[in-house]
Amino acid sequence: MSASPRSTRVVSTLAQRILPQRNDYAQLGRTWRVDVTAGITVAIVALPLALAFGISSGVSAAAGLVTAVVAGIVAAIFGGSNVQVSGPTGAMAVILAPVVAVHGAESVPLLALMAGVLLVVMGLSGLGRAVSLIPWTVVEGFTLGIAAIIFLQQVPMALGTTASVGMNPGLAAIAAFGTADWGTALVTLAIVAGVWGLILLLPKVHPAIPASLVAVILATVATFVFTLPVPTIGTLPTALPAPALPSFDLARLGELAMPAFGIAVLAAIESLLSARVASRMADTGPYSPDRELSGQGLASIASGLFGGMPATGAIARTAVNVKSGARTRLSAIVHGVLLLVVIYLGSTLVAHIPLAALAGVLMATATRMVSPETVRSIFKASRADVLIFFLTAAITLAFDLIVAIQIGLVLAAIVALKHVADQAGVRRESLPGERLPGDERIALVRIDGAMFFGAADRLQREFNEFTGIEVVIIRLSHLSGLDATGANALVDIIHTFEHRGVTVLLKGLKPEHQRVARAFGVRAALRDEAHVFDSLEDAVAHARSHIERGPWQPAS
Structure with missing residues (x-):
């Protein structure tokens, strides 16, 4: 019995929302050289960030690297953007840290699976375009809050100490000054300052210099040559773990349901914003919001099976990809393959990277997440926009991202309704x-x-x-x-x-x-x-x- 035309159309629509398409690589014959070059460039930028975000989330540097490899390749193949680069991000590290404090690092792969399934369902349900309704001031507000959290999270590492698990980042930063060994802290602060300074100065020498990677390499060499007594990353895996389904039961699924939902919402917002920004930066073809959600969902599922973290589209790495000339998905795939090579051939060298160097990378990243031009534009807007922006940022810092987004959306909705009512x-x-x-x-x-x-x-x-x-x-x-x-x-x-x-x-x-x-x-x-x-x-x-x-x- 043959399928009805309606069921055929439904299957075809669902396939478009989740499966790779032939035109994904339509330009590959003309652009493969520049795509490979862009992929190499992005891998160089992504390596220190993947390690840093893995540590910052409370899981491990290895988990960050595995996520960048597995999720980066899967999202490149199944995602809705031709130039999106996916992996661990600062926002995801921020939302994972308190969950890890409560449920342990072993819960993260299961969270990645659960959030990934939710994202696939969202993509198949056609919810991709709904995320675009989130007001710009809310997005920029929680971006500012994320930046502040990322910066504060690095303060203990910059002082050569560690923060208490689950402590508010602001309180942990203050406590770190009281518990630091200042003999070590002065050395780690010097490393942070050196890395941060190089990240600011090297692009002015030449824009093509991978400032973060160069800074981390120089800090690692200096630590080794002068035998500086500072904490380092430590042992990393020398091979990709075998895929395995994390252990779980119904009680465990119930405990992680709300965190998984929050992670899925964050991943959807961050990935779609990143894809939208990339589509405006260069003519890289249209992006599919629904396919982007399902692709990011499959990437998180794959990451969880390999013991990694939930992944999202990364705005900074995607921007580097586009600016490097990428036009097809090959560049993001090359980025993932090169990071895989690092796991198999370079993990021994990576283990000697000082944690303070990664703190410097993340502090520099945090200060560039919200541009001064954006803040000035908001101040030139209405008082309501200014209130939404700073209140969303403050709530993000004091509570968490999902609460901040919810309250920001409510405030934005009230302002929008007032504006509509005033027109009547x-x-x-x-x-x-x-x-x-x-x-x-x-x-x-x-x-x-x-x-x-x-x-x-x-x-x-x-x-x-x-x-x-x-x-x-x-x-x-x-x-x-x-x-x-x-x-x-x-x-x-x-x-x-x-x-x-x-x-x-x-x-x-x-x-x-x-x-x-x-x-x-x-x-x-x-x-x-x-x-x-x-x-x-x-x-x-x-x-x-x-x-x-x-x-x-x-x-x-």
Whole structure:
């Protein structure tokens, strides 16, 4: 029995949201050389970041490296962007750290699997475009909060000590000054300052210099040559772990459900923002939001099976990829393969990298996450935008990312609703054509904007100001929205006028508003259901006929 056309279309749509497409590599014949070069460049930038974010999350440098390899390759193949580079990120490290403090590092691979499944479901459900509705000020606010957390998380490592597991980053940074061995701390601070300084200065010498990698290499060489007594990364795996399903039970799944949901939401937001930014930086072809979600989900699932962390699209590494000339997915695949080579051939050397050098890399990264131009732009905007920006950042720092996003969205929604409500209004207009005796007893009233719960009460008060009339024509052709509260308010307005002996005529009720108007009895509230007109001329003529017949008195 053959499949129906509808089921075939559904399968085809789902396949487009999750499976690689032939046109993913349409330009490969022309661009493979520059794609390989870009992949090498991104791998050089990604190596110190992958190690640093693995440590910062509370898991391990090895987990960060495994994630960059496995998730980087899988997301490159299945994701929705031709140039997205995925792996461990600062935002993911921030949200993982408190989870690791409560549930242990062994829970992270299972979290990656759970969050990955949620992302695949989101992609298959077509929720990719919903993330674009998050206001820019909210996104920039929690980006500022993430930057502050990443910076503060490095303070203990910069002082040669470690923070208490699960402690607020701000409190941990303060505590680190009291527990530091200043003989060691002065050395680690010098390493941090040297790395940070090189990251700032080397790009000015030549933009192509991989500043982070060069700085980390020089810090490692100096530590080895002068036998500096500072903490280092330590032992790393010399091979990729064999894939295995993490152990779990129903109780464990229940405990990790909310953290997994938060991680999935964060991964969706960060990945789609990164893909959108990349699509605007260069002509690298369109990106598919739904496929990006499912691709990132598969990447996190694969990462979890290899003992890695949840992954997201990385804005900084993706930007480097685009600026290096990448045009197809080959560059991100090359990036992952090169990092795999590091695991097999270079793990012994990587183990000697001082933790303070990674702290310097992350501190420099944090200070560049929100540009001064962005902050200046927000200050030039409305006071509400400034409030949303800084409040979202403060809540991110004090609580966590998901709470910050939720509160930021609520504030942004309130501001947006107020703006929409402010656009709504009642305006009296002159009757068209030559003025006739009795026209002064007819009010032609136009409702502008949306008549919804945010504006309904004010519109009712404005209608109450119309007195000394016998007929009111309410023009609805300019009404942009009508919800249940607005329809109920319109019924109350009609009842109020009719009770005062004023005949109500409606003009221009739009087809898209007919259903809610019918549900709340807008037509039934009129004295005569024929008092609904499509033409203004017909409505005015009918109103004048009422004036000629004399005023109507409501029943006592």
